[in-house]
Amino acid sequence: MVPLSWYLALSAVLFTIGVVGVVIQRNIIVLFMCIELMLNAVNLTLVSFSRFMGDVTGQLFVFIVMAVAAAEAAVGLAIIIALFRNRETLNVDEADLLKL
Amino acid sequence: MSSIIESIDIYFLLESLIKIAIVFVIGLLSPVGMNWVERRTLALIQNRLGPNRVGPFGLLQSLADGIKFAFKEDIIPLAANRWLYTLAPIVAVIPAFMVTIVYPFGPEIDLPFIGKTKFYVTNFNVGLLYVLAMTSLGVYGIILAGWGSNSKYSLLGGLRSSAQVISYELSLSLALVGAMLQAGSLDLVKIVESQSGWGGMQWHIFMFQPLGFIIYLISAIAETNRIPFDLPEAETELVGGFHTEYSSSLKFAMLFMAEYVNMLTVSVLATVIFLGGWNGPFVKEIPLLGLLYFFIKISFFMFLYIWLRGTLPRFRYDQLMNFGWKVLLPLALVNIVISAVIGLFVY
């Protein structure tokens, strides 16, 4: 069987890649996708703990995280569309004013 | 390395591989057969002959078309994104074929020489959700084909298709919830077994799911982009929609095959969930009859597709969206409430 530490290591690596992505990318859609990647890395941790503790609670948390991620994607993408309509750019550095 | 070899169950592996091969061949051949039936039936409806030159009754026409696909020059438009343009048909066809492993063709039958054989590759606890998951992945093929071709028609077709599939997927899944509640399981085999009462006629379509069945059928036709919901490839306005730039090569053949296997999948799902799968009169006595019933039921849905194609005009885009969101979705929700109340008192 695969030991718990392997899953945790993979999860940490994916989370790290997500963090690095948020730092080096400037495109707001890609930033958003990096955040989804980080959420998923955490989900992997939760599911592997659930398996190794024999308790279903971890999987339940993952379910709720997914629901939150779906809501977040809907609102976030709506914001991105509104931003693009007003500024014609997706670069986060360009969107640094609070007014139009 | 010896531990790896020891951990493999050879007989299980062999059995699964043979079953997968059989199901794969069925998946490959069904578009060929269905295409011929479709063209002949459509011709009958429209008062003409249809393909009748290649082989007896034109039976080999699809084969000839297949050979033509394989030998035609494969043209990639200059402006297209080569990588996505090539990837799109593959992405469309793989999920379509991945679903075929959960088709429950028949019950566990005692065959001569072989012994007890299950007429499905596998069944899992979340089989129904697996089917929905794979069909929802199929939309990427269409989106990528539309985007990668770098043409107006393709892009519009891809946009329309993704909007349509997302909208109708909701009512499709919700229409299934009522039947799930009554079957008490998401395992396709268990759902079929739950409909074996009344001498094999206790199907969910009779047991309080007629509304769910109708909603499912309409959403399934929209989900597979067929007439009257074929907006993504409406040839009178979008030339060919997302596959405009795909000249008749193997790439087009793959898109075509994905469409037909998806049609097969929604038909199988309708049969399994609402029409009792392999159940029917005398199946308990002669289990092999189950396979025949299954085939007849699927053929009925396939014929329905062709029938609709021959008789109905196309929806307008705003009508399509309004119908999906304002009619089908509320009806599906009402159906869930009704099923829950019935379930409370009957089961």
Next chain:
Amino acid sequence: MDQIALDIPKLMFLAFAGIAVVAAFNLILQRNPIYSALSLIVTLCVMAALFLMLSAPFIAVIQIVVYAGAIMVLFVFVIMLLNIREEESKVDRQKYLKWAAAPMFLALLAQVFAVIRYVDAQAPPIQSPNAPGVNPADSLGTVESIANAMFTTYVLPFEATSVLILMAIVGSQLLARREKKEDIERIEEALAVEQSEQELAHRTSEKSNEEVAA
């Protein structure tokens, strides 16, 4: 590492992990957002396979339905709608952030090695839900067991989630809505009134200045 005997699950894990990491790197290194989105879809599907290996079939399938089938379709849809081909090459103002990335990456990698070094756990055996005589509700990760937990112990978070989703629907509707024609006219009217008032004030102040000068 010599005491670790390789078996089929481990090989599968290594293959999936490799694909996931490569796809994740591709996600952050691509310039074209559509390639990033495709890499993320690959990562999500591989993640679903890992969930299956962790005997969480329900979560695995939901992962594909919700993430790959709905959320990512939405992303790709938006990328197509805005028709972003390549990222516009403008002056990058946050260049120093790229230098901060390297040490962060190293720090988190150290954490990974610590995990591999010190965490040790054995998975408890679980029943297969397909085995004869097993109630699926007793098996880990099946629909039945998750439903049991969700509608008894965790019913409040579940309901809270539904409220959250309702808020998201209303919010995104409000954000993505185009301004109504009457609204725009009203705003323009208000702006015009404001402008004329300003002009009036300007003129009167000029006049008073002239008077002072006179």
